[in-house]
């Protein structure tokens with residue numbers, strides 16, 4: 001998440017890249033080379049990577065969000081050599097083909113800072129947050145795909161309950177799904193405020209607890225953007241291009257994401273990562289990755305300055321050998 005100056009009490013008022021020093025250090029960015037930022041967002045991490053790989057290193061910036069892409073283009077406009085940046089508007093689930101199309105065959109390091117950016121949360125019209133009343137959209141990519149409204153208008157009750165349970169770990173998913181389906185009858189347009197109210201009426205609100213709609217909003221956002229499904233293909237695409245010794249750095253914000261990253265690194269640290277349907281690997285299953293250190297969490301100071309970093313966790317792995325193709 002991207003930086004704004006601290007407020008009066010030192011707290012970050014807007015965006016701040018999470019685990020910034022830790023992640024850029026872990027990537028071991030050096031001058032030259034090709035570095036991937038798979039989640040450009042506001043460009044907080046990307047800016048530091050570009051500085052660290054100057055004067056001739058290149059950054060490949062990816063994001064599904066056209067506002068993030070516009071920010072990436074503005075950043076490219078400030079460079080003495082704009083060809084140091086390649087910008088790809090794509091969902092991470094298609095990272096492999098996007099990198100292929102851009103001719104990116106080899107990476108010196110790759111990082112992902114998954115989830116939603118403060119820019120997205122703080123723009124009412126994006127419909128990510130019940131702090132504002134706005135159309136219920138929640139798409140990272142505003143140019144395509146069904147919105148959260150499309151989802152809750154069209155899915156059967158049981159599937160809505162499954163989404164809330166799976167992606168929001170919402171124990172009262174059935175009751176909320178029933179209330180959503182009942183509320184469809186009125187034909188009234190869905191807004192963030194209306195959904196928050198429907199959820200609150202369905203399961204009540206306890207003083208001192210998080211807002212009752214928090215888990216529902218998280219679940220719908222993850223479902224709308226296919227966030228969990230994109231992680232493994234993205235890591236595969238990056239790791240297959242990493243040079244031996246190149247680092248993979250991944251920051252996640254909740255346990256569902258972290259579990260996928262942890263398992264991916266553990267599996268690739270044991271054996272080859274070639275997908276079974278694509279048997280191009282002729283290796284003898286020597287590990288492709290080596291786990292580097294323990295998972296890193298933000299310091300107390302960072303959490304105080306930027307409460308959004310609270311749930312973040314960073315995992316790092318290093319490419320131990322090239323994938324043999326043939």
Ligand SMILES: C[S@@+](CC[C@H](N)C(=O)[O-])C[C@H]1O[C@@H](n2cnc3c(N)ncnc32)[C@H](O)[C@@H]1O
Nearest residue numbers: 001002039041042043044045064091092113117
């Ligand atoms: C936490 S923010 C990244 C913030 C960035 N590191 C910074 O310093 O500003 C995550 C970004 O990744 C993008 N993103 C998340 N999942 C994605 C996916 N599956 N495909 C493409 N972009 C994705 C979001 O649109 C968002 O802009």
